[in-house]
Amino acid sequence: MVRLIILRLLESFFRRPLLSLAPFVVALALGAGYILLSPPEYLSSGKIYIEKDSLLASLTSSNSDASWWVTPAQATANELGELLATNAFVRSAIQQTKLEPLMAGGPEVVWETFTFFRETISINPLGDKLVEIRATTDDPELSYQMVVATMDTYLKWKLNNDFQESIAAQKFFESLIAPYQADVDKTRQALIDFLSANPEPVRGERPPGEQFQLDQLQAALARAEERLSAAQENEESARLALVKNESLIRQTYQIVDQPEIPQKAEFSLTGFIKNMIIFVAIGIFLSASLIGGGALLDRSLRFPVDVRHGLQVPLLALVPLSSEAMPPASVTAAVSEVERTALQPQEV
Structure with a gap:
């Protein structure tokens, strides 16, 4: 058959x-x-170098990623991929490109623009510390703008993320300092009043009852001062984080290859x-x-x-x-x- x-x-x-x-x-x-x-396609790309072991990070004990199971480049690529899945990140990047007028359209146009941006941008780790961001469109200027917008938005997101954390920490400890200071003042005044009412005897030692009360007041004052000192130190650390944050991010994430407007189409x-x-x-x-x-x-x-x-x-x-x-x-x-x-x- x-x-x-x-x-x-x-x-x-x-x-x-x-x-x-x-x-x-x-x-x-x-x-x-x-x-x-088919219309010609123009490729624009930029590269970010990630250095987690910077001098400032070591001096300020900010190198908390030394035990990563993945390379810095792979971790950054994963983080960028997750951010591209959010509308807030993509919307912030689109504001810096020629696609911004499309945001005035209806929901369907906005959704198509978001989808186009996500599908056009590609993130590729190159080695352990290098990440390449690429965009390929039929408009050379748009390809360039999309890469620049993605890189700038990511760096700003890193800055704002750490900045907000530092601001929140500083406000939290600032809110603790005032009541802790009031507690120290109250405890110190109580000790002063006790000593005024019960001065040191000219001869001999204090009675056991007075000595016990004095020891209790001194211990309470020491605890209150220690708590106030810890809150002040933490508030100072949060203020220091605000100052060092931008320098640390700039040292950690360096743009080694700036994107350029492509002059010829890619084959x-x-x-x-x-x-x-x-x-x-x-x-x-x-x-x-x-x-x-x-x-x-x-x-x-x-x-x-x-x-x-x-x-x-x-x-x-x-x-x-x-x-x-x-x-x-x-x-x-x-x-x-x-x-x-x-x-x-x-x-x-």
């Missing part, structure tokens, strides 16, 4: 070879036209091959479908094997083809071989 199917497919192809190959040729032509007529060999493979596959599928459909719909008896399998009767005679209708010798030999094999008696 398999041999009969192969024979029918060969006959369907060679009966109308030009028509069978037409879908494949058309698909190739469409693929070439699509590639040639991607990988993209070209991928597009051609897609159109070639479509052409092969259409041609195979046409050949298979012609063989399936053709119910005529064209070969001796058709008589045997279709009518279940023995073949007595075969009308020979004229010289004008004879197919090429190679095709005749192939068909004859298939027929001969198909007509052989099958062993049980």
Whole structure:
């Protein structure tokens, strides 16, 4: 049965070879036209170097990421990918590009703009400490703006994130200092009043009761002063964090390759091959479908094997083809071989 199917497919192809190959040729032509007529694409990129072991970080004990399980570049790329998934980050970046007027459109236009921005920006870690940010569009200026906006928005986000944390910490400890100071003043005044009312005896020691009360007041004052001192130190650390934050971020994240406006379009060999493979596959599928459909719909008896399998009767005679209708010798030999094999008696 398999041999009969192969024979029918060969006959369907060679009966109308030009028509069978037409879908494949058309698909190739469409693929070439699509590639040639596609708008040129312009690539802009920038690179950020991440140095977690900066001098300022070591002096201020801010190197808290020394035990990462991933490299600084991979961690930064992951963080950027997560931020790009948020509308707030993308919206802030779009404000710095030519896409900003689209934000005045309806919800559908805004959503399409967000999607376009996310799909256009690509983040690639290069080694352990280098991250590349790329954008490819049909507008060279837009590609440049998208890369610059992404890098600037990320650095600003890092600055603002640490800044807000420092501000919150400073306000928290500032709110503690006033009541702690009042507690110290109250405890100190209580000790002064006790000493005024119970001065040190001229001779001998204080009575045990007075000494116990004095020790209690002195211990309470020491605790209050220690608590106030800790709050003041923490408030000073938060204020120091505000000062050092920007310098630390600038030292940690350095833009080593500034993006530039691309001057010529990019040619991607990988993209070209991928597009051609897609159109070639479509052409092969259409041609195979046409050949298979012609063989399936053709119910005529064209070969001796058709008589045997279709009518279940023995073949007595075969009308020979004229010289004008004879197919090429190679095709005749192939068909004859298939027929001969198909007509052989099958062993049980």
